[in-house]
Amino acid sequence: xxxxxxxxxxxxxxxxxxxxxxxxxxxxxxxxxxxxxxxxxxxxxxxxxxxxxxxxxxxxxxxxxxxxxxxxxxxxxxxxxxxxxxxxxxxxxxxxxxxxxxxx
Amino acid sequence: xxxxxxxxxxxxxxxxxxxxxxxxxxxxxxxxxxxxxxxxxxxxxxxxxxxxxxxxxxxxxxxxxxxxxxxxxxxxxxxxxxxxxxxxxxxxxxxxxxxxxxxxxxxxxxxxxxxxxxxxxxxxxxxxxxxxxxxxxxxxxxxxxxxxxxxxxxxxxxxxxxxxxxxxxxxxxxxxxxxxxxxxxxxxxxxxxxxxxxxxxxxxxxxxxxxxxxxxxxxxxxxxxxxxxxxxxxxxxxxxxxxxxxxxxxxxxxxxxxxxxxxxxxxxxxxxxxxxxxxxxxxxxxxxxxx
Numbered sequence: 001x002x003x004x005x006x007x008x009x010x011x012x013x014x015x016x017x018x019x020x021x022x023x024x025x026x027x028x029x030x031x032x033x034x035x036x037x038x039x040x041x042x043x044x045x046x047x048x049x050x051x052x053x054x055x056x057x058x059x060x061x062x063x064x065x066x067x068x069x070x071x072x073x074x075x076x077x078x079x080x081x082x083x084x085x086x087x088x089x090x091x092x093x094x095x096x097x098x099x100x101x102x103x104x
Numbered sequence: 105x106x107x108x109x110x111x112x113x114x115x116x117x118x119x120x121x122x123x124x125x126x127x128x129x130x131x132x133x134x135x136x137x138x139x140x141x142x143x144x145x146x147x148x149x150x151x152x153x154x155x156x157x158x159x160x161x162x163x164x165x166x167x168x169x170x171x172x173x174x175x176x177x178x179x180x181x182x183x184x185x186x187x188x189x190x191x192x193x194x195x196x197x198x199x200x201x202x203x204x205x206x207x208x209x210x211x212x213x214x215x216x217x218x219x220x221x222x223x224x225x226x227x228x229x230x231x232x233x234x235x236x237x238x239x240x241x242x243x244x245x246x247x248x249x250x251x252x253x254x255x256x257x258x259x260x261x262x263x264x265x266x267x268x269x270x271x272x273x274x275x276x277x278x279x280x281x282x283x284x285x286x287x288x289x290x291x292x293x294x295x296x297x298x299x300x301x302x303x304x305x306x307x308x309x310x311x312x313x314x315x316x317x318x319x320x321x322x323x324x325x326x327x328x329x330x331x332x333x334x335x336x337x338x339x340x341x342x343x344x345x346x347x348x349x350x351x352x353x354x355x356x357x358x359x360x361x362x363x364x365x366x367x368x369x370x371x372x373x374x375x376x377x378x379x380x381x382x383x384x385x386x387x388x389x390x391x392x393x394x395x
């Protein structure tokens with residue numbers, strides 16, 4: 001019964017996206033590519049089993065709230081690439097302390 | 105059919121590659137390397153070096169063309185540094201001034217400031233947006249979410265202890281570890297004027313109720329700002345309790361004497377003298393406490 005749950009969350013992501021961009025001029029429907037929804041769901045999953053993807057759990061257990069959080073806070077690029085072509089996107093990692101307290 | 109490759113290039117050093125699995129050994133943990141099998145690739149960098157990174161997507165083999173569409177999602181789970189130290193810059197009876205260090209991350213969006221007795225153990229949840237005035241836990245209230253580095257918290261109770269926590273947050277809703285401060289408001293011997301116009305003369309009104317048990321109210325008027333005292337003496341002339349000793353702005357004031365001495369001990373039944381000292385002279389009124 002995992003498939004209907006994932007499909008439902010994908011629909012929630014589409015709905016959250018439409019609400020987020022509603023009223024922005026030129027935004028069209030704002031619908032994201034299926035590959036973007038997939039990337040958000042996999043990136044937001046709670047990893048299970050071996051670190052990273054594995055044959056037993058894939059990318060882990062779907063986390064709907066994190067997926068919506070990421071949708072609203074992440075950088076999303078949708079583009080296309082042809083054979084042999086390279087597309088670069090640069091971003092800055094600022095200096096600063098990296099420490100954080102563990103959550104209890 | 106089409107094969108795209110993803111890699112992250114750090115400011116210096118080797119490219120970070122996505123997870124790959126070995127189908128010949130399915131129980132093995134994922135390693136990193138070039139992936140020519142899957143249509144999802146994920147690169148994870150636990151503690152990225154500062155500087156300019158490049159995310160690179162290459163059309164390694166795109167026979168079905170002319171081009172392959174793709175999505176690249178960049179997820180920041182990296183928290184900014186705490187805005188410590190959180191410092192107290194000023195205290196009055198009803199306000200506490202605070203200042204803190206500006207967040208260190210380039211994508212920092214501001215600081216979340218909370219107050220409350222239990223604030224010392226509360227932490228925000230990543231990805232959640234909090235609104236000023238929101239009660240986030242029992243007795244913990246959001247003072248503000250601000251891009252500034254100082255704030256004056258107002259409307260506080262005099263002579264009361266408050267605990268504050270400040271968290272820096274970034275564009276992606278990651279919250280820092282807390283910076284903390286505790287401070288008591290001024291007061292204890294403090295008076296707040298009653299509403300209404302300033303009175304015309306210095307005056308001490310008769311206590312109400314009188315005789316009294318357990319407490320009585322003493323009202324006095326201050327027509328012009330000046331140092332005033334309100335003390336309770338026993339009939340032998342010994343000071344029992346100081347109620348007011350400060351410079352007050354014009355107004356009418358009411359203080360309550362609860363029949364206790366300086367150390368909180370209950371005063372005995374009997375007569376007492378309330379003595380109001382103003383810049384224009386001394387006024388007294390007689391109180392009778394009945395135990």
